[in-house]
Structure formats: C-alpha cells, structure tokens
Amino acid sequence: MTDHQRTSTAGGIEVSELTRRYGEVLAADRVSFTVPPGTMTGFVGANGAGKTTTMRMIVGVLAITSGSVSFNGHPITAADRRGIGYMPEERGLYPKQPIVDQLVYLARIRGVSAQAAQQQTMSYLERFGLADRAKDKVETLSLGNQQRVQVTAALLGSPVALILDEPFSGLDPMAVDAMAEVLREASSSGVPVLFSSHQLDLVERLCDRLVILSGGRVVAQGSTDELRGSGPRRHRLCADTDLGWLRSARGVDVVDLGGTTAVLEFTEPGADQAVLAEALRRGEVTEFSRIVPTLSEIYREAAAS
Known part of the structure; x- marks a missing residue:
C-alpha cells in the first residue's frame, strides 16, 4: 500500500x-x-x-x-x-x-x-x-x-x-x-x-x-458486541421443579415459561441472584445462563422497533 x-x-x-x-x-x-x-x-x-x-x-x-x-x-x-x-x-x-x-x-x-x-x-x-x-x-x-x-x-x-x-x-x-x-x-x-x-x-x-x-x-x-449489549439482557433458568412461582417474583419479567424452563428479564438490581437462590431452595438448578442473542435476533428486534 x-x-x-x-x-x-x-x-x-x-x-x-x-x-x-x-x-x-x-x-x-x-x-x-x-x-x-x-x-x-x-x-x-x-x-x-x-x-x-x-x-x-x-x-x-x-x-x-x-x-x-x-x-x-x-x-x-x-x-x-x-x-x-x-x-x-x-x-x-x-x-x-x-x-x-x-x-x-x-x-x-x-x-x-x-x-x-x-x-x-x-x-x-x-x-x-x-x-x-x-x-x-x-x-x-x-x-x-x-x-x-x-x-x-x-x-x-x-x-x-x-x-x-x-x-x-x-x-x-x-x-x-x-x-x-x-x-x-x-x-x-x-x-x-x-x-x-x-x-x-x-x-x-x-x-x-x-x-x-x-x-x-x-x-x-x-x-456486534455493542448491539448485543444494547438489547434486553435475558437469562435462561432450568430446574427440576415447576417454575410457575416466577410469575410473581419481584423484579422479574417472564418472557417465556414452560414448566421447568423459563426465559427471564431482570428489571431490578439483584433480582437475578434472588431468583437463583429461590430456585436452589426449591430444588436442583440445571442451568442459569445469559442468553447471547444472534445477529438474526438483533436484526429482527431492531427492524421491529
């Protein structure tokens, strides 16, 4: 060059x-x-x-x-x-x-x-x-x-x-x-x-x-990292007991719930740790992780906004 x-x-x-x-x-x-x-x-x-x-x-x-x-x-x-x-x-x-x-x-x-x-x-x-x-x-x-x-x-x-x-x-x-x-x-x-x-x-x-x-x-x-970071921060929770109690949990927006699996957004500081502690009190937790959106998901959400 x-x-x-x-x-x-x-x-x-x-x-x-x-x-x-x-x-x-x-x-x-x-x-x-x-x-x-x-x-x-x-x-x-x-x-x-x-x-x-x-x-x-x-x-x-x-x-x-x-x-x-x-x-x-x-x-x-x-x-x-x-x-x-x-x-x-x-x-x-x-x-x-x-x-x-x-x-x-x-x-x-x-x-x-x-x-x-x-x-x-x-x-x-x-x-x-x-x-x-x-x-x-x-x-x-x-x-x-x-x-x-x-x-x-x-x-x-x-x-x-x-x-x-x-x-x-x-x-x-x-x-x-x-x-x-x-x-x-x-x-x-x-x-x-x-x-x-x-x-x-x-x-x-x-x-x-x-x-x-x-x-x-x-x-x-x-x-890509900036776009992922600007979107909703969602988590997946999987347990061996029914997670219906999450619907009334403080600081939690339930995006999807199906028996023992839930997708959540936390709306208050510390709500994630409170939910994890409660889930562990009720039984075994098999997964609690941040959901990293794909570019397709980022695109769909941005285009729909």
Whole structure:
C-alpha cells in the first residue's frame, strides 16, 4: 500500500443525514453512519430498506436530496469517488466481451498500467478459480462466476474504499471464502469496506461493525458486541421443579415459561441472584445462563422497533 493510499483512507467514509426522496416516498431518510478505515461494515436490511439507494448516493450514481457524504475528513469529491471500488447490485458487465479484456480495460480506466492491469486481473481470477476461463465471454459464465468477475472489477486499481452491494450473492462456499479473504486483506491494509448482504451469519463472521436499516432509516448500528449489549439482557433458568412461582417474583419479567424452563428479564438490581437462590431452595438448578442473542435476533428486534 502506498503512502498516498494510507493518507486517502485516513478518515474513512462518513454519511450524515443522507436523504433521497421520490415524490412523497423517502427511500433513504436521514441516514447517518461511518465506515472507519481498516474496518468491514455490514449493511443489513430487508429488500427496500434503503441499502442500495444509500450506496448509490455515496458513490455518486444517484443524486442526494439532502445530507452529505465525507471522505478522509472532507466533503467527498469526484476524484475520491473515482478511487472507490463499487460493485452495483445489477451486474454491469459486457456479456459478449472476453473476461480478461474487459477487466484489463476497466483497470486501465483507473490509471493502472497495461502490464499491472494484466497482472492484477490474472491474480484475482486465479484466486477466484477463473484463470482458465479468462478468455471466455462473460455470457458463458454461470451467475455465480459472473458475480466473481463483477467483484474483481471493483477490486482492480487498489481502491481507496470498497462499496459492494450483495457481493456474496450466488457464490458457492469456496468462492465465499476466497472473497472473504480478499476483503479482509483490503480492510487490514486500511481500506474502509462497506457491503450489504442478506446472509446474516456471514456478516456476523466478517464484519467489525453493522448498520441495520428499516424503512429507509438506520434503526441500529455498532459492533456486534455493542448491539448485543444494547438489547434486553435475558437469562435462561432450568430446574427440576415447576417454575410457575416466577410469575410473581419481584423484579422479574417472564418472557417465556414452560414448566421447568423459563426465559427471564431482570428489571431490578439483584433480582437475578434472588431468583437463583429461590430456585436452589426449591430444588436442583440445571442451568442459569445469559442468553447471547444472534445477529438474526438483533436484526429482527431492531427492524421491529
């Protein structure tokens, strides 16, 4: 990574009150978040939540109704946007052009020398298992392989940031691993990476930060640990006797109760220890543990709020 690239990624991407209106419809409603340098940020939300609209405004494909985008601590410029590796949701490849010719051409547009463009292209195709098909036309590839080529196009030219709309869609497990490794390398070199995905387990595994959208608005953001910590603190209690007495216990909100198993939220300090002591007095306790919510649960709760 060059000194220039380190400087250009120093401030990451900052989105502030970004809004896009179509008549009376708000596709993005005062969306604000940051993608710090050297981090992967997952963009999560249902179809129509505003992810693609927001990404398009960041890279300048779509006009901003109001709000702003900053890069490296200053209002984003056309030059900044030219340095961003962007992968749109809809593939923008030329179906009848050979893969290698197309990718080399795109790298050359970004100022890469002919020799370096050829080397970068073949290196990525090798990593994605497509080197032996470099001279094939794009239209002869499966949708998953076309996806690999599309992502390669975004990676060429040492981008100062990556914004990828559903980059893992249609990929087999080996391709997902190869893609994840490439994105980790970019992130570890200081590049801010923002990608959307419906594969929440993958987002949870790869991302440093999450931004959850619903109805065009940011409903939650932060690291997975922060998001887990901001939700309700629930515990599971399992015993060898009926736990119906919990319904009248002080400082306890019974979320679910089925005979000898209960899911609880404690609403007063010390209520957890009081409940445990009472349960032990009544019989054997086989489990008393904090329930760590999955990303899917965090997402559902945030989107429903």
